[in-house]
Amino acid sequence: MHISIPTSEELAGEKGKKYVSYNVHINGTYHCSARYSTLLQLNDRLKKQYGQGCLEAFPGKGFMYMRPEHAHDRRYRLQRWLQKIGGQKLIVEGETFQTFLLNAQKEVQKGPEQDVQLEIFLSNGKSVKCDIMSTDQTDDVLETAAAVIGLNENLTYYFGLYMVEDASGKYTVRKLQDFESPYVSLGRAPEGYKIMLRKAYWSAELDEALYEDPIALNLIYIETITDIKSGSIVVSDDVADDLANHRANKDRKNFLSIAQKLNGYGDHTFGHCMTNYPKPGTKAKLSLGNTILKLQTEDGKEHTFRLQLMRCWRTATIFPSEDLKKRFPPDGLIEMDDKKCTVEMEFEYFFESTQKMGWVKFVSPQTIHLAMCLQFMVEEMLRTRKKAPIKKPSDRVGAFKPRRQKEGAAIDMDFLTSDAGGAAAPANPMAALLGGSAIKISVTLSELKARVEKADQEQDNILIDMSVLGIDTATEADPDDYNEDEDGNAFAALVGV
Numbered sequence: 001m002h003i004s005i006p007t008s009e010e011l012a013g014e015k016g017k018k019y020v021s022y023n024v025h026i027n028g029t030y031h032c033s034a035r036y037s038t039l040l041q042l043n044d045r046l047k048k049q050y051g052q053g054c055l056e057a058f059p060g061k062g063f064m065y066m067r068p069e070h071a072h073d074r075r076y077r078l079q080r081w082l083q084k085i086g087g088q089k090l091i092v093e094g095e096t097f098q099t100f101l102l103n104a105q106k107e108v109q110k111g112p113e114q115d116v117q118l119e120i121f122l123s124n125g126k127s128v129k130c131d132i133m134s135t136d137q138t139d140d141v142l143e144t145a146a147a148v149i150g151l152n153e154n155l156t157y158y159f160g161l162y163m164v165e166d167a168s169g170k171y172t173v174r175k176l177q178d179f180e181s182p183y184v185s186l187g188r189a190p191e192g193y194k195i196m197l198r199k200a201y202w203s204a205e206l207d208e209a210l211y212e213d214p215i216a217l218n219l220i221y222i223e224t225i226t227d228i229k230s231g232s233i234v235v236s237d238d239v240a241d242d243l244a245n246h247r248a249n250k251d252r253k254n255f256l257s258i259a260q261k262l263n264g265y266g267d268h269t270f271g272h273c274m275t276n277y278p279k280p281g282t283k284a285k286l287s288l289g290n291t292i293l294k295l296q297t298e299d300g301k302e303h304t305f306r307l308q309l310m311r312c313w314r315t316a317t318i319f320p321s322e323d324l325k326k327r328f329p330p331d332g333l334i335e336m337d338d339k340k341c342t343v344e345m346e347f348e349y350f351f352e353s354t355q356k357m358g359w360v361k362f363v364s365p366q367t368i369h370l371a372m373c374l375q376f377m378v379e380e381m382l383r384t385r386k387k388a389p390i391k392k393p394s395d396r397v398g399a400f401k402p403r404r405q406k407e408g409a410a411i412d413m414d415f416l417t418s419d420a421g422g423a424a425a426p427a428n429p430m431a432a433l434l435g436g437s438a439i440k441i442s443v444t445l446s447e448l449k450a451r452v453e454k455a456d457q458e459q460d461n462i463l464i465d466m467s468v469l470g471i472d473t474a475t476e477a478d479p480d481d482y483n484e485d486e487d488g489n490a491f492a493a494l495v496g497v
Contacts, residue, residue, distance in 0.1 A: 001086035002027050002315055002343065002368050005079040009033075022078060024104070027174055027368045030188065032104035036061065039078060042100050046085070049096055056084035101179035106135050118183050120145050120161070121196045123223040134183045138176045141183075143393050145197060152213045157391045159219065160200030163193055172268065174369045175200070175376075199223060202289065202377045203384065204260045211253055221252045224259050232287075233264040266290055268373055273364035277303065286364060288373055291381065295362075305349055307377060311357065313347035315371050343367040 008022045021033040043058045059077040085091050092098075106113075116134045118141065121127045130144045138161055146156040161182055163173040173193065176182050182195055199220060210216035227233045228243075235243065239258055246255040259265050267289030275282050275295060284295040284303075291307040346361040364370070383390070 001092050002371065003079070003082040003086040004317060005075050005082070006317075008075050022075060024082070026101070026179075027177070027372060029174065029185075031101065031180065032107070034104055036074075036078075038104075039081075042097075043081070045096050046091060049094070050091060054084075054088060054091065056081040098179045102135075102137055102181070105180055105184055116183055118186070118195065121164075121194050122219070123196065123198060123226045132183065135181050136183065138178045138180060138182055139396065142197075149215060151215045151219075153394075154392050155210060155213055155216050156393055158199065158201055158206065158210060158216065159197055162196050162198050163189060164196045165193060172270075172366075172369065175372060199266075200376075201390075202266060202291070202380055204266050204290065205384075207256060207260065217252055221256060224256060224265070227264065227267075228259070232267060232269055233259065233262050235262060264289070267294070270364055270366035270370050273362040273366075275360065275362035277360045277362075284362075286362070286366070286370065288370060288377070291377060293374075305347075305360065307374070307381075309350040309352070311348045311350065313345060313371065313374060315343050315345050315367060317343055345371055 004025045005022045006025060008020050010018055011021050012018055019035050021035050022039070023033050024031050040058065040061070043055065046055060056077075058081055059074050085097065113133055113135045116132060117129045118132050119127045119129050120141075128145065128148055130141065130148050132141055132144055136144075142159070142161050143153070143156055145161070146153060146159070151159075161176045163176060163185065165173060173189075176185060176195070186193065186195055197219070207220060210220060224233065228235055239262070242258055243255060246252075246258070264287070267287045270286040270288070273284055273286045273295075275284055277295065278297075282295075282297055284297045287294045287296075293305040293307070295303045295305075297303070342363060342365070344361060344363045345367045346359050348357055349360055350357055
């Protein structure tokens with residue numbers, strides 16, 4: 001966890017008494033503001049629970065009030081204290097620290113806890129609206145979304161909620177953590193940002209665990225289609241026809257088995273970065289997947305770094321040059337001491353060609369997100385090696401909030417029957433072979449059976465199988481035999497559309 005306190009501000013409390021509030025950023029994003037006394041109380045609780053040896057020395061309280069511009073040293077030492085905590089998994093995942101972060105964000109919201117609707121997007125640009133509380137934490141919202149779309153609850157945590165720059169998911173900002181409220185975080189995000197449901201695992205071998213659930217299968221299928229259309233997955237000539245045939249036959253499993261072997265499958269892209277490899281000042285595209293970090297330089301060469309050969313990595317706040325600032329999007333830089341700063345990452349790598357260790361550095365607006373992804377990937381490798389199961393909703397400690405979907409609430413299930421969705425034109429010409437015209441169908445439960453059969457006759461690239469809906473396409477539909485109450489799952493299965 002990357003924690004920083006780039007700025008502080010002077011506020012007026014009760015009876016006009018002034019105090020300094022410290023603006024805490026977590027993983028590159030503003031999370032909350034906290035005053036010295038609040039952080040001191042947290043320090044006392046953590047010291048009692050874990051011992052002083054686990055914490056950085058907490059800065060002492062001064063005898064005289066210091067304005068923010070005179071309190072640089074205290075802000076820096078508070079930042080060091082928080083960073084010491086952020087580097088300890090036991091404390092970070094503990095209830096004391098998690099509760100502090102969630103409550104601190106709620107306080108900054110400056111509004112009552114209330115019933116709200118949160119729109120969650122899928123990778124094909126379609127969305128579902130979930131009834132939640134404005135202060136629900138990420139795991140609560142994820143479980144609610146999984147229940148709304150009909151996903152097997154034991155498969156919930158194969159997926160995660162991500163903040164993305166637009167509905168297409170072209171630019172992933174970060175994965176939402178459980179110490180925050182997705183609704184509050186989205187409210188603070190720049191205009192155009194969305195919350196998206198995507199895969200939260202890295203190994204393609206885990207795909208098979210989802211194949212027997214039709215909703216999970218369709219989720220990873222449409223995510224793969226979207227990546228092909230965007231050019232993230234490179235489709236070669238020799239497999240394009242096979243993919244097109246499997247898609248036409250609605251054979252998702254074989255489609256995915258081929259896609260898994262393609263360059264870029266399962267990769268997360270992080271846009272452009274500046275790196276010192278193979279020489280200082282190199283501009284490259286950055287991606288990560290299948291335990292490999294890839295740098296594609298402007299000359300078209302791809303340099304790969306295996307996670308197993310990285311001894312360590314670290315992040316540091318830097319003040320970039322004026323030239324480097326121009327290469328960053330507005331939200332890629334933050335203010336610190338009236339200056340623009342960003343985060344640099346470096347890792348120590350064993351180069352097999354020279355049999356020596358060396359440091360590789362890069363700067364990117366996505367540096368912190370990449371560092372988080374590396375951490376998630378390592379945790380997955382360790383879990384897989386130990387053959388430990390992935391987390392389930394029933395594993396959560398303590399009482400958790402169940403799905404809050406209101407009975408009888410109108411859920412936006414107006415999806416396209418074509419997986420082409422609203423995606424942009426394929427960046428890869430081969431991806432055009434996987435395209436198809438979109439037929440928009442708005443349905444009610446009573447119309448579902450007849451509409452799907454009609455769409456099957458008119459369109460050969462329907463995303464969801466008839467068998468998933470419990471419909472025998474060889475027989476004629478009889479509206480009188482259709483039970484709306486019992487077939488709710490059929491309606492939810494349209495999530496794959």
